[in-house]
Amino acid sequence: MRTFAVLWRKEVDALFSSPIAYVLIAVFLIVMGYSFTLKLFITHSQSLVDLFFQMFVLILLTVPIITMRLVAEEKKLNTLEVLLTSPVTEPQIILAKFAASLALVAFMLGLSGVYAVVLALYGDPDWGPIFSGYLGLLLFAASLVGVGLLSSALTNNQIIAAVVSLSLFLLLWIIDEVAPLLPAPLDDVVLHLSLSGHFKPFATGSLYLSDVAFFLSSAFLTLFLAIRALSWR
Amino acid sequence: MSKVIVAENLVKWYGPRPALRDVSFSIEEGEIVGLLGPNGSGKSSIFRILTGYLTPTAGTVSVAGYDVFRESLALRRQVGYVHENAPLYDHMRVVESLRFMARIKGVERRRVENAVASVIERLKLHKVSDLLTTKLSRGYRQRVAIAQALLNDPKILVLDEPTSGLDPNQVVSIRDFILSLAGRHTVLIASHVLSEIEQIASRVMILLDGVLLTQDALRLHQATQELSIRVAGSERDVRAVVSQIAGVQAIDTFRDVGDVPRYIVKVAPRPKLTEELASTIVSKGFALSELSPVARGLEQIFLDLTSQARDVAA
16 A cells, blocks of 8 residues: 555655646646636626536547647657556556546546535535536546546557557547447447446536446546556567 | 575476476585576576575575575575676665665564664765765666665575676775675575686586576686697697596697697696606607696686587577
């Protein structure tokens, strides 16, 4: 546990020592702030539903940038060899990287919580969809970080890691569009792979076990595979 | 003295390519052993196996009594490894990097600062301890990497090409430091620079194309000796006289035009042999105008062994 904490701290320090984290946070806040303000003044609605869909897209675009260097860079600089010749296990390394990246996304989401606070100060928002929306975004981010981490563990080139995970996310984002064109039972399978399909209920305040399970299981599966990828050398 | 590293019949394949072929060796506690071989000969593969980073395709390795397959974590606590590129984390300052490594190497929390201060002292890192690792010169990077490996006072230190890319002064200081570790740690050091290894190691192993040619090249070095003699007179008679002397193994003749012939006499060293050789030649009435030992350095042994091995392979 202590080793995990030390590794986690190292990952967080690495994230925040590069300008990437600050740029991502800044862009996130600017885009969200603009949308929130515009939406509030035009519609005077007290919900964050539209904002959640925008955050969904922003997370989908930023996670590959956060995760691309996680393992690929350590391989390229040979620091991975230093870690793995120390008394440290592969699961500790992967889980620390996962937890640190997810913490950065959670931090960004936390900052956006200020919009909920504004709504609470000047109105009476329905808290159910707000909590479920944030829970959905967090679970969604966890599964994306898992995939990004896996693709980073499979290469020592950061750009390849980013391109692979981003393409996969974009594909799974819009995959439900093609579902009606496919014959049964393929259409059902494709529909179940859709990221937006699993996220929509969270944003609108409905919690389904299947959606929670989808994001959690893909996070577990990709973490497991990333650990295997690291052990396979 | 007990054996701290025992490797038996190590085989390592990278896909279809063999990197190590049936390599066996052992290392005693406190030894400084050099592993010599050209680039790509398998030195790093051996090191990666000894440090628990790679598992061999076949064979057994025990390091400090721990099996490389079953007790990898315990094994890694006993081994400090310095990678040839001296990799360090870009975002850390030297002292942060040392603290981080001390913690993941399992140094107790209250001992971390002591351990860090101690390696800073031993490797003279005071001047750079607050610098970002990216600001370090090659020599300092190497020293920080060595310092990291020593943080938990490991029994065994494995150094892969520790002086590559350093200037002569840095080479000397790293070499002296490694020599100062003798007795306190068992040191295994890889290099393709012969002169380097010769000055540091008490035993040299030679590796070529994944095959261990010798576990003790320095002893081979002492096992045969060559003497150069210049003797006037018929070659046949001289050869007859010299070959009578006990210990003489072979005689080669070199005849420079218009000069007294020169012979290279290969001998198994024994006391008084040189004197006996001289007195025998003189007593038989030959004019001996020169007698000197031929320096056969590690380099020659290395070249001999590698060319023999390549001949066998061809």
